[in-house]
Amino acid sequence: MKTVNANGAHIPQLGFGTFRMPENDVLSILPKALQAGFTHVDTAQIYENEAAVGEAIQRSGMARENIFLTTKVWVANYAKAAFAASVEESLRKLRTDHVDLLLLHWPNNAVPLDVQIAELNAVRERGLTRHIGISNFNTALMAEAVRLSPAPLATNQVEYHPFLDQTKVREAAETYGMALTAYFAMADGKVPAEPVLKEIGAAHGKSAAQVALRWLIQQPDVVALTKTVTEARLAENLGIFDFSLTADEMMRIHALARANGRIVSPDGLAPAWDVAA
Numbered sequence: 001m002k003t004v005n006a007n008g009a010h011i012p013q014l015g016f017g018t019f020r021m022p023e024n025d026v027l028s029i030l031p032k033a034l035q036a037g038f039t040h041v042d043t044a045q046i047y048e049n050e051a052a053v054g055e056a057i058q059r060s061g062m063a064r065e066n067i068f069l070t071t072k073v074w075v076a077n078y079a080k081a082a083f084a085a086s087v088e089e090s091l092r093k094l095r096t097d098h099v100d101l102l103l104l105h106w107p108n109n110a111v112p113l114d115v116q117i118a119e120l121n122a123v124r125e126r127g128l129t130r131h132i133g134i135s136n137f138n139t140a141l142m143a144e145a146v147r148l149s150p151a152p153l154a155t156n157q158v159e160y161h162p163f164l165d166q167t168k169v170r171e172a173a174e175t176y177g178m179a180l181t182a183y184f185a186m187a188d189g190k191v192p193a194e195p196v197l198k199e200i201g202a203a204h205g206k207s208a209a210q211v212a213l214r215w216l217i218q219q220p221d222v223v224a225l226t227k228t229v230t231e232a233r234l235a236e237n238l239g240i241f242d243f244s245l246t247a248d249e250m251m252r253i254h255a256l257a258r259a260n261g262r263i264v265s266p267d268g269l270a271p272a273w274d275v276a277a
Contacts, residue, residue, distance in 0.1 A: 001039050002241065004221050006179035007152035009101060009131040012040035012068050013217045014238065017183060017225035019044070023052035025229045030056035034067065036234040042157075042183075042225050044072035044105055045090055054095035064096055072105035072135055072157075073120075075269065079111050083119035087128050101154055102129035104145075106136045106269040113141070117148040124151055133157070135181075136264075138271045139172040146176050155223065157181035161191060162212055162253050163261035165276035174221060181223040182216050188263050196252055204243045207236060214240045215253045 003010040016038040018026055026049050030041065034057070043053045050071060057067060071094065077086035091097060102123065104116055120132045134145050135157035142156055156173055160166045160182035173180045186209060191197060197208035204211070216224040217240065226237040245253070262273065 001037065002217075004179045004223055006154045006221060007131075007177045009133075009154035009179075010068075011101070011155065011179055011181070011223050012038075013223050014038070014213070014240070015040035015042050015068075015070070015181070015223060015225040017042045017227040018047055018049055018053060019183065019227065021047070021049055021227065021229065023049050026052035027056050027059070029229050029231065029234075031060035032231050033234050034060040034062045037238050038234070039066060040068040040070070040223075042070045042181075043094075044103075045074040045077065045086060046072070046105065050090055050093035054093055058095060068100045069094065069096065070101040070103065071099050072103040075106050075108035075110075078104070078108055078116045078119070080115060080119060083116075084123055084126075084128075087123045091128060098127055099129045101131045101133060103133045103135045103155070103157060104137075106266075107138075107141055107271045108269075113144055114148050117145055121149060121151050133178070133181075136270070138274050139168055141271055142169070142172050142176065142178075152176075153178055155179040155181045157183060157225075159184045159262060159264045160216065160222070161185050161187040161261075162194065162197065162215065162256040163187050163190060163258055164263075165254075165257035165261070167276065168274040170219065170222065179221045179223050180219075181225065183225045184263055185212055185216060185224050185226065187212075187261075194256065196256060200245070200249050200252065204245075206239070206243060210236060210240050211245070211253070213237065214243065214245055215250060218245055218250065
């Protein structure tokens with residue numbers, strides 16, 4: 001598995017995501033995903049499946065040191081009194097003494113950002129996580145987080161797919177030496193039906209889904225999360241490293257972005273998103 005070097009964090013370019021995945025599904029599919037070749041697993045406190053992720057990793061037989069494990073602190077745990085204890089609880093559920101990457105899950109004005117960043121650095125200094133980062137931050141918040149953090153931030157995990165222009169966030173991440181980690185790569189099911197992606201896929205003997213994933217990881221320092229509960233899809237998702245898209249094909253896919261392409265923007269959590277130029 002190829003990796004992105006983001007401020008010292010070597011992040012496998014393709015990750016296995018567990019958003020909205022019940023524990024039974026995690027226990028069923030994640031060991032198979034690890035055995036198939038995935039080495040990067042993404043979960044979060046709010047997903048309520050960290051315990052299943054920890055058990056699935058043990059069931060897989062894969063050595064913990066060979067897995068890049070990410071979790072995210074939920075906004076209700078950002079206060080100084082709750083932050084470290086919530087991370088310790090995550091580690092107990094995950095059956096490990098550290099994660100490889102710990103993220104702030106969403107911006108939250110109820111706790112000052114300097115407190116959030118200080119707590120993130122404190123658990124890193126204790127060895128509870130090897131690397132730290134953010135998720136769902138706009139470019140203004142990214143700049144502030146970078147300024148406040150003594151340790152470098154490894155990534156900003158955001159929604160990114162062919163229908164959403166994230167050029168501003170990606171360029172900001174590049175400026176700071178960070179990766180951009182893309183979630184919702186299939187655009188909630190819209191990608192497989194997109195004619196342009198299907199046409200490009202046909203030229204390479206690949207599916208529209210594989211084309212979208214290849215488009216993501218072919219961009220500088222972009223990591224893509226995938227998700228499936230179907231064993232047959234594992235090989236398809238992993239089969240994106242044996243072909244390349246041409247510059248023209250990359251441009252055609254970028255051109256699919258539209259103003260209303262964003263899918264994830266929950267009230268009370270979402271920041272003022274950057275508008276594409």
